[in-house]
Amino acid sequence: MEKIWLNEAFKGEVPSGFLGKVGWASPSNIALVKYWGKRGKQLPQNPSISFTLSECRTETFIEYEKANRFGFSFFFEGKENPAFGAKIEKFLLDNQAFFPFINQLHLKVESRNSFPHSSGIASSASSMSAFVMGLIEIESLLVGLSTGSRALVDSVPEPVEGPINMQKASFFSRLASGSAARSVYSKMALWGATEAYEGSSDEYAVPLENDIHPIFKTYRDSILIVSGETKSVSSRAGHGLMEGNPYAQARYALANENIKNLLAAINSGDL
Numbered sequence: 001m002e003k004i005w006l007n008e009a010f011k012g013e014v015p016s017g018f019l020g021k022v023g024w025a026s027p028s029n030i031a032l033v034k035y036w037g038k039r040g041k042q043l044p045q046n047p048s049i050s051f052t053l054s055e056c057r058t059e060t061f062i063e064y065e066k067a068n069r070f071g072f073s074f075f076f077e078g079k080e081n082p083a084f085g086a087k088i089e090k091f092l093l094d095n096q097a098f099f100p101f102i103n104q105l106h107l108k109v110e111s112r113n114s115f116p117h118s119s120g121i122a123s124s125a126s127s128m129s130a131f132v133m134g135l136i137e138i139e140s141l142l143v144g145l146s147t148g149s150r151a152l153v154d155s156v157p158e159p160v161e162g163p164i165n166m167q168k169a170s171f172f173s174r175l176a177s178g179s180a181a182r183s184v185y186s187k188m189a190l191w192g193a194t195e196a197y198e199g200s201s202d203e204y205a206v207p208l209e210n211d212i213h214p215i216f217k218t219y220r221d222s223i224l225i226v227s228g229e230t231k232s233v234s235s236r237a238g239h240g241l242m243e244g245n246p247y248a249q250a251r252y253a254l255a256n257e258n259i260k261n262l263l264a265a266i267n268s269g270d271l
Contacts (some may be wrong), residue, residue, distance in 0.1 A: 045248070
């Protein structure tokens, strides 16, 4: 999959006067079977399934403008936030082989949440997926302006929804924040390879909307926020605690078994 997106990357010259603004809203999600523990480059130690939280979302706007070199600024809820911005900037610089055009752009990012960040609801999932989808749309605008300098592959992986490829969005959202891979889809999503679902992958999430029994399509999720304070242990630190944990392998095995049982229940409606 990496080779496909590397070949697809826009490698041409950003035209003079290229500027504009894109905006995306992306929801958070809540895992019914949670992935906990990473390996390699943001790959999960076990598959996970999540419900999308449609009312807990991040809205992100990206202003872009042709520049001599990469420039970046980030504003959260109207105020410049270097700490949040540093995470996105690191993602961009770590993955500039996929997005080489950023070296010719200045990006101003404005983001806001409908819920408190870092308090237990997956704000990185919604924020990073919203940003990634905006970035991919900017690339698609460049592709539309290009004159053939883009290296095309024979086929683009499905599914494609709207103006961007959502599988691509899930792939890059995963690199930004693991659970963000699931936030690009509505209803439910599965992230992580499992024998119980054909087409599942560690590299991107797949939508489960067409696999849900009608009984589950009316489910609602209520969130009670008891504190808006930042949680004491970040998700990144929590994942790190699984390394060397004596119960890790048993936990991964149980999660895989739970995935199989949950997929069967979701499809049949039999709890």
